[in-house]
Amino acid sequence: FILKKVVKQCQRGFLLRDLADICKIINVCAERVSDHPEYARILCDLLQICSLPFLKEKSSDEMSYAAVVTDCVSQMGFLMRIPLPEVRRQICSTVIAFYSRDKHKHRSDGERRDPAVCVSCPEHQVSIRASARSQCITAPSEPAVCFLTEVNCNLMLRAQGAQKICFHMSEGDPSGELLFRSSEILWNLLENGSRQEVTSQLSSSDCIASLKDVFLHLLLKGFRHHERQLRNDLLVLLSLIAEKPGAPLIESGFLKHLTPFLTFPELKSHNPLVRNLKLSFSQEDFEMKKLLLNMIVVLSRDLAVLQLFREGRVMLALMLLVKPSSSAERSRRHRHRWSSRQQEELQLQALSTLSALAPLMLDEYMSCQANTCLLLLLDCCLQDDSFSGRSHGFHGSGGGRRAQLRYCVRVLRSVASVEHEPLLQDLCDQGAIGQLLGESPSDEDAVALEIQTDCLFLLSVLCEGDVHRKELFGTDGVEVLIQYLSLDAALVSSGLGHNKLLLSTVDCLSVCVIVWCVCLCGAQRSPRHMLTPLVSVLLELCESPQAITRLLRWSGERDASAPQLLLHIWRREEEQTGVSRDPHGMITDVKRPIVSRHQDESSSSSSSSHDVSAAVRDVSENLRANIYCIFCKLGFERLSGLSAEDHVTLSIIHRYLDFKVSVCLCEVVQELWSEAAAVVPSDEAALKSVLQVSEAMAESVRSLQQSILGERQQQELQKEQRLYSEIRFTHKQREIAADAWKSYVARTSNYTPANTTQHQTPRRMSQRHSLYRENIAN
Numbered sequence: 001f002i003l004k005k006v007v008k009q010c011q012r013g014f015l016l017r018d019l020a021d022i023c024k025i026i027n028v029c030a031e032r033v034s035d036h037p038e039y040a041r042i043l044c045d046l047l048q049i050c051s052l053p054f055l056k057e058k059s060s061d062e063m064s065y066a067a068v069v070t071d072c073v074s075q076m077g078f079l080m081r082i083p084l085p086e087v088r089r090q091i092c093s094t095v096i097a098f099y100s101r102d103k104h105k106h107r108s109d110g111e112r113r114d115p116a117v118c119v120s121c122p123e124h125q126v127s128i129r130a131s132a133r134s135q136c137i138t139a140p141s142e143p144a145v146c147f148l149t150e151v152n153c154n155l156m157l158r159a160q161g162a163q164k165i166c167f168h169m170s171e172g173d174p175s176g177e178l179l180f181r182s183s184e185i186l187w188n189l190l191e192n193g194s195r196q197e198v199t200s201q202l203s204s205s206d207c208i209a210s211l212k213d214v215f216l217h218l219l220l221k222g223f224r225h226h227e228r229q230l231r232n233d234l235l236v237l238l239s240l241i242a243e244k245p246g247a248p249l250i251e252s253g254f255l256k257h258l259t260p261f262l263t264f265p266e267l268k269s270h271n272p273l274v275r276n277l278k279l280s281f282s283q284e285d286f287e288m289k290k291l292l293l294n295m296i297v298v299l300s301r302d303l304a305v306l307q308l309f310r311e312g313r314v315m316l317a318l319m320l321l322v323k324p325s326s327s328a329e330r331s332r333r334h335r336h337r338w339s340s341r342q343q344e345e346l347q348l349q350a351l352s353t354l355s356a357l358a359p360l361m362l363d364e365y366m367s368c369q370a371n372t373c374l375l376l377l378l379d380c381c382l383q384d385d386s387f388s389g390r391s392h393g394f395h396g397s398g399g400g401r402r403a404q405l406r407y408c409v410r411v412l413r414s415v416a417s418v419e420h421e422p423l424l425q426d427l428c429d430q431g432a433i434g435q436l437l438g439e440s441p442s443d444e445d446a447v448a449l450e451i452q453t454d455c456l457f458l459l460s461v462l463c464e465g466d467v468h469r470k471e472l473f474g475t476d477g478v479e480v481l482i483q484y485l486s487l488d489a490a491l492v493s494s495g496l497g498h499n500k501l502l503l504s505t506v507d508c509l510s511v512c513v514i515v516w517c518v519c520l521c522g523a524q525r526s527p528r529h530m531l532t533p534l535v536s537v538l539l540e541l542c543e544s545p546q547a548i549t550r551l552l553r554w555s556g557e558r559d560a561s562a563p564q565l566l567l568h569i570w571r572r573e574e575e576q577t578g579v580s581r582d583p584h585g586m587i588t589d590v591k592r593p594i595v596s597r598h599q600d601e602s603s604s605s606s607s608s609s610h611d612v613s614a615a616v617r618d619v620s621e622n623l624r625a626n627i628y629c630i631f632c633k634l635g636f637e638r639l640s641g642l643s644a645e646d647h648v649t650l651s652i653i654h655r656y657l658d659f660k661v662s663v664c665l666c667e668v669v670q671e672l673w674s675e676a677a678a679v680v681p682s683d684e685a686a687l688k689s690v691l692q693v694s695e696a697m698a699e700s701v702r703s704l705q706q707s708i709l710g711e712r713q714q715q716e717l718q719k720e721q722r723l724y725s726e727i728r729f730t731h732k733q734r735e736i737a738a739d740a741w742k743s744y745v746a747r748t749s750n751y752t753p754a755n756t757t758q759h760q761t762p763r764r765m766s767q768r769h770s771l772y773r774e775n776i777a778n
Helices: 001-010 016-032 039-050 066-081 086-100 115-120 122-138 150-158 162-169 177-192 195-202 203-220 225-243 254-262 283-299 305-312 312-322 327-332 340-360 362-367 372-384 401-415 422-429 432-437 448-462 467-484 489-493 496-514 516-525 530-540 545-553 562-577 595-604 615-623 622-636 642-654 656-674 682-749 762-777
Strands: none
Touching: 001 016, 001 039, 001 448, 001 516, 016 066, 016 115, 039 066, 039 086, 066 086, 086 115, 122 254, 150 177, 150 195, 162 195, 162 203, 162 656, 177 195, 177 225, 195 203, 195 225, 203 225, 225 283, 254 305, 254 312, 283 305, 283 340, 305 340, 312 340, 312 362, 312 372, 340 362, 340 401, 362 372, 362 422, 372 432, 372 467, 372 622, 401 422, 401 432, 401 448, 422 432, 422 448, 432 448, 432 467, 448 467, 448 496, 467 496, 467 516, 489 496, 496 530, 516 530, 516 562, 530 545, 530 562, 530 622, 545 622, 562 595, 562 622, 562 642, 622 642, 622 656, 642 656, 642 682, 656 682
16 A cells, blocks of 8 residues: 555656665565566556656756666666566666656656766666666567667667677577567667677677578478568678678678578579478568578688588579570579569679679589579670560669679689680680670660770780780771770760770770771870870880881871871870970970979979979879880881971980989989988089080980971972972073063064054965964974
């Protein structure tokens, strides 16, 4: 009766000063409830009042009774020992009320609850975890159990909550609510807490063993919809754990049990785990198959796992998924199989998995005749009649047929990048070069450009260092490359991937064909940022004497020769980099004959002696060094077809290396001066001597340029004089012809001023006209 009276008087909540006595009453009731069940109702009522805000009489009660509140809430966790469901449920409801977002309405002014007292105590978290775990068992319909804020998640992780929850997931629970609620809590911890901390706590051998047991139980015996969903959720958790380096997946035996499921149902196995396993091919089973394929990619990062993949024939199972099948073959299959949409999406994901796994398992890749299968799939993708997909799922972006083509070429690129010669030879023997040349998507989007770029990379790898394969590349390949080099320069900066396509084209040019002609044609049309790789390829070709001869015979647009083109590129490069030149291209600053404006800015901004020198960096950032090396191969004399402007530029190129050495020495002197370093007198004299020689060399080059321009002026003047002489001679001849005609007319005509025409007979007139025509002919 007294306890009921206490409950009735405290309906608005307990005062903070009475909380210690209330805790004693609750403990006494908990001790007597096993012998006297009537105390259970009193105990539930007291716990329900505890869910209300604690009341204070003074503003200082919050600080004074903080420890009492902490002890009281902690005692609630120990009340979970009472084997009565209604008491446990009420404890969980009380604890949940502490973190409920619903604002409590205050019954009186000045009376409120301080939530910080309950939230910030680590001891309080013990009771929360115990209460939440009990609520998972006894009150599955309560949705607020799994709702955890970021603060709560971090506090639970600090108390190793994820690991402790995982330990109890494999415990027997006929209702299945413990497993379901535990999974929900783990997912909330992943979403609201630190993902790295959660995976770190779950990466222990005990946690992985517990998750393994639960996953196998659900996979083999779970048949309800929510059990399959929970199975997939656990598989995602295991995938996240597998991403963490050093996770003991092999040591715990998880991978040994998982491997048979990776190849099911593509391969038949006598393993007891999969012997009686049957899939319903539902959406949940389809999601599980995709998660298993993703698990292969994650696990392949650990080389120790590859041996288990070899024993489990994972490569063969992937090839069976990838293998193209006709509609007749699909109709002959068992009716309980993946649908066409699911099969296509699994095929794309299997191709994506192969691109990561095949380079690590080349022997198994070759033994499965994977090249044949992929080339057959490539051929099917290029046909428009019987093999058209519908672009399903994440991997189907860009269209079904193009998505298959994209991932097929990506797998071939990944295995070819290893440069395994037997594999490359097998590809060539099966006609891969011809198939790749025939692949030219008509669209110009990012997917099509990626496919073309990968094809060019494949051709470069296949044809490198083999003359016979270059012959197979042939004129068809050259036409394709010329087409790619003729792209509009504005597309390079479009962001779709045309820049990668051009770089792959240049790389393919340098490997697949003798490309001096194509490179020179491309240099005439390409933008500035593409000239560097093209000129680099020309420099490599100049190592062959035959290439130099052909280079000198080349003639491009407007009958421009190769030296003229290179000199034009040099002048354009100097103009864009801001090198000081006069309108005729002559040296204006003999102390800095080849220094650009960008180099001056870099030298002024460089403040550390550890920075790369601006003169050295300039060599790698512009084309002049490569052009100088090409002219060293071609020679600086007896280059036909050069104008005076070309000879002026050529004189600078001839002394480029000497000028570059002087620029480097100037930077050395400047750096020593900036660091206030004393120079040995002999070194100082040597530096001055070298700089003087450099200035004298620049003066001699400028004199040579002036003489070249003077000779051109003399030649132009002589040409002009010859032209005027020809004009005068022409006028003189015309005057002589006019005088001769007048003399002839005076000698041969009987001209009188009056009536001349009247006395002329027609016969006499015809004779005169015939004589006139004869004189004109002579």
